[in-house]
């Protein structure tokens with residue numbers, strides 16, 4: 631290498647970190663662990679937009695005394711030897727990405743609520759020498775209650791640093807061709823494994839309070855656009871619904887429960903259900919859709935119900951994340 635002019639010291643090559651972030655999950659399928667998780671999650675003002683003076687008494691006085699037992703029972707039904715499915719799959723996604731990026735980036739994972747904490751993992755990336763970090767919330771559809779709060783948590787950590795790393799955040803990818811194609815490939819594989827074509831496919835997205843749409847959150851539009859593009863790619867219309875209703879406020883319509891009843895009532899006998907808004911299978915897909923959704927559809931007159939898994943750490947989804955993250959690291963890493 632050509633010697634540097636006098637007075638200049640060589641600068642170490644920049645190290646790039648990638649932190650994939652998902653929602654978080656309890657440490658154990660027990661009422662105590664679920665209570666700790668729900669206390670943190672449901673105290674987030676991005677999630678419940680009621681002033682704390684009104685909300686905290688309801689949360690602490692009612693919800694945290696009733697819900698943990700019920701939710702722990704639900705978690706117990708999907709818990710695996712590796713722990714919570716969401717935690718296990720997110721860890722595997724980070725490992726797979728690390729193998730794909732090799733020594734061009736250090737890939738880690740964190741959870742918005744619980745562990746591994748975003749602050750701890752940013753500190754670990756810095757300790758490993760990363761002075762450029764991509765925060766990648768794995769939510770295809772932007773929502774203030776998910777994407778924004780994950781970024782907020784990262785920025786809150788940075789706000790306390792004297793020497794910050796440079797930061798980029800992964801934009802939502804609800805209409806990215808690589809995402810739509812990965813979903814289409816994974817749905818085609820799922821359908822091919824069934825005995826015969828389903829009469830209908832339902833795309834169930836996590837719900838949100840309806841007022842967030844009026845307030846300008848693009849989540850609803852992002853979900854509808856993903857479903858339209860995926861339907862185009864598959865060459866068939868998808869039904870769309872919103873699941874996981876929480877609380878008494880009006881939520882996005884139509885609800886998944888009502889849609890399962892309606893489809894069965896309209897004569898759909900064989901149904902396939904997908905959850906394109908979840909980058910990893912979790913309580914909401916494995917228990918709410920694959921167990922309770924199935925029971926509901928069959929009770930309403932349906933004959934067969936197939937839940938097709940999320941992209942998880944399968945090849946189509948991981949190749950898609952490699953593309954999206956690689957594009958976002960432009961100028962930071964060598965892509966040749």
Ligand SMILES: C=CC1=C(C)c2cc3[nH]c(cc4nc(cc5[nH]c(cc1n2)c(C)c5CCC(=O)O)C(CCC(=O)O)=C4C)c(C)c3C=C
Nearest residue numbers: 653654655656677701716773775776836876907912913914
């Ligand atoms: C994928 C996007 C998600 C949005 C949008 C979202 C909004 C949202 N969620 C709640 C309340 C709960 N969600 C719960 C679980 C849960 N939610 C998401 C994703 C989104 N949530 C995931 C991936 C999970 C599963 C976590 C896991 O451990 O597997 C729960 C906890 C479970 C339960 O007790 O039912 C609650 C509560 C609100 C209020 C909200 C928006 C305002």
Ligand SMILES: [Fe+2]
Nearest residue numbers: 653836874914
């Ligand atoms: Fe949720």
Ligand SMILES: [Fe+2]
Nearest residue numbers: 874913914918
């Ligand atoms: Fe749920």
